[in-house]
Amino acid sequence: VVNVRPLALAAALLAACASSGASAPRVAAAPAAAATSDPIPLETGFPALRARFDADAARARLLVLASPT
């Protein structure tokens, strides 16, 4: 078993996706960015949000949609 850092793994997956011309994930989830220069790691798929939403059901949840610019 190789111990791969999640941030590095996600960055590698993104790079592979970009170089192969594959379409980008439609909705990608990322934990809060750490105070580093690492790119934000991505998870693939709108279902990821649904799964997170239900997994966090013990908490109050705030969903924000915004333009990044």
Place this chain on the structure above:
Amino acid sequence: VSAVRDDVLAKIRGDGLRAYVVWTKILDDDDLAAARKAAASIHDPRVVQLWDGDAELARTLGESLRIPVREPGDRGFGLAWDVYLLYPALATWREPAPRPAFWMQQLQQLETSAIPLLDGDVLRGEIVAALPR
């Protein structure tokens, strides 16, 4: 989003809140790089950030929230963006998208008498009331 960061996240302690910030493609310059840059302004372990590159979530929530179209004559519903949606504990995802218990917005085409304009202090108060005991 700065209101959420400064008026909500910075002032509500504890792990009773989870926030999902979805950077969605609305404007011409919105892309993944812009989303990464915007995401870097939020540092909170309770926040999950997402990139909605084809505005799928904005479209789905726009229909669920029945957001009016921006241009007269357009059909259907507008995109959900600049919206702040609160769900209490125990709420689960309902297809196509769950309706919030409370929400605020900054959209031109929505009447503030129906859905209040974003106010960080008011939003924080609603969230505190919704936190699990």
